[in-house]
Structures are given as C-alpha cells and as structure tokens.
Amino acid sequence: MRTLAVVLAGGTGQRIGSALPKQLIEVGGRPILALAIEAFDRCEAIDEIIVVMAAGHVPAASRIAAPFPKVRAVVEGGASRSESTLAALAALVEEADDARVLLHDAARPFVDQAVIGRCLDALGRYDAVAVGLPASDTIVAVEGDVVTAMPARQSLRRFQTPQGFRLGTVRRAYELALADPAFTATDDCGVVHRYLPDVPIRVVEGSERNLKVTHPLDIALAEHIAKDNADPLPGKEHA
Numbered sequence: 001m002r003t004l005a006v007v008l009a010g011g012t013g014q015r016i017g018s019a020l021p022k023q024l025i026e027v028g029g030r031p032i033l034a035l036a037i038e039a040f041d042r043c044e045a046i047d048e049i050i051v052v053m054a055a056g057h058v059p060a061a062s063r064i065a066a067p068f069p070k071v072r073a074v075v076e077g078g079a080s081r082s083e084s085t086l087a088a089l090a091a092l093v094e095e096a097d098d099a100r101v102l103l104h105d106a107a108r109p110f111v112d113q114a115v116i117g118r119c120l121d122a123l124g125r126y127d128a129v130a131v132g133l134p135a136s137d138t139i140v141a142v143e144g145d146v147v148t149a150m151p152a153r154q155s156l157r158r159f160q161t162p163q164g165f166r167l168g169t170v171r172r173a174y175e176l177a178l179a180d181p182a183f184t185a186t187d188d189c190g191v192v193h194r195y196l197p198d199v200p201i202r203v204v205e206g207s208e209r210n211l212k213v214t215h216p217l218d219i220a221l222a223e224h225i226a227k228d229n230a231d232p233l234p235g236k237e238h239a
Helices: 032-041 058-065 081-091 113-122 167-178 188-195 216-230
Strands: 003-009 048-053 071-076 100-105 128-134 141-143 146-149 157-166 202-205
Touching: 003 032, 003 081, 032 048, 032 058, 032 100, 032 113, 048 058, 048 081, 058 071, 071 081, 081 167, 100 113, 100 167, 113 128, 113 157, 113 202, 128 188, 157 167, 157 188, 167 188
Parallel strands: 003 048, 003 100, 048 071, 128 202
Antiparallel strands: 100 157, 128 157, 141 146
C-alpha cells in the first residue's frame, strides 16, 4: 500500500497583498513552499510527493522542490482549490485505489510529524480523515446581517490540513462532483461529505502551530514560529 502526499500551492496570495504567490514568500529565510514540502519529505511513511503550483510559477516551484528526493513531480494547478486537486489526481492516475493520499495546503508551512502521523493512523480505519481544532470563538450563521443560527461551540471544529483519503474515495467523490453543474467546494473533505455522504470522515487533532498564511499579520506570526523552531529553548522539542 503506497502513501502519497500532495502539496497544493495553487493560490496566488491576493489577500496577503504580495506580487508573488504566498507560497514563494520567505519566512525564517526559507520559502513557505520549501517548509511545507520538507514536512512530508522527512516523514518515513511518505513514499512520494506531488507539488501543485500556481500557473506561471512552476519553474520557481521546481527549483524549490529540487532538493527533496521524494518529490515526484511539480504540476500546474488551476484557478480554484478543486481544480488544483483535480490536477493532482490526474498526476496520480496510475496509483491504486487503496493508496493513502494526504492533501495539504502549502500555505501551512509548520505542519508537524505528529499531525501527519495521526492522519495516517486514522486512514488505517477510515477512508477520509480531517484535521481539526475546537472552535475558540462563538460561531453564528448570518443572513442579511441577522443571526439565524448559533451552533453549540463544543460541536464545532476549525479545519486544517492535511486531509487524508483512500485514493479511490476522493477520486469517486470528484467524479460525482464534476457531473454536478452546481458543484462548488473550498476543501476536499467537503467534496467527499457532499457526494459520498455515507463515508464517515474521522477528525483528528490538529495544532495551533499549523498556521495558514493568508493575511499580512500571518507573515509576522510565521516568522515568529520559524525562529522558534530554529532556536528552541533548552529541553524544548518540536514534533
């Protein structure tokens, strides 16, 4: 049984206000993309990595990925998250349906080995796995600036990545999604949940360090984490 990682770097970083895609921005002296790839390259359970890069930036991503021996290919992504996932699935067309695949946002450069391990362990029993943290704020549903629902906070989770699947499961979910003219999605577990509702999605614990770099403030936080990782206090360990 093969285990594969996909690092999705198809975003353009518009919300961060950068001329470069955010995954090419450096934190701690290294590109965000390099940090994300490294997390999976150093995981013993991962056999190969596919990097999906924003259009026009594949050569830059290829240079960043070159030092990592597990990277099989750097392919061009699409205009949306779903299109980039489809590009990855096309690159994995020869892999067996029982392969394990982890889909990870390149904009989360500090995913640790413990989170990756929990995903892979859960894929031993489930066909779909998500990473989540308890909601720390009250979350409400709003229509026309009026609150319409207030779910119990203890039942809510903030999703992170990676999201893990048996390859055949995520393939089938996207086949069904592509046949739906109204298809829209922002993450891959959402596609499985909508189009394969009988497939349970196991949620495993994430990490507050698994930050997604989206806004300018996130760059400052990422710099702090990168420095903390590079210069840990005596006796302090990072997974």
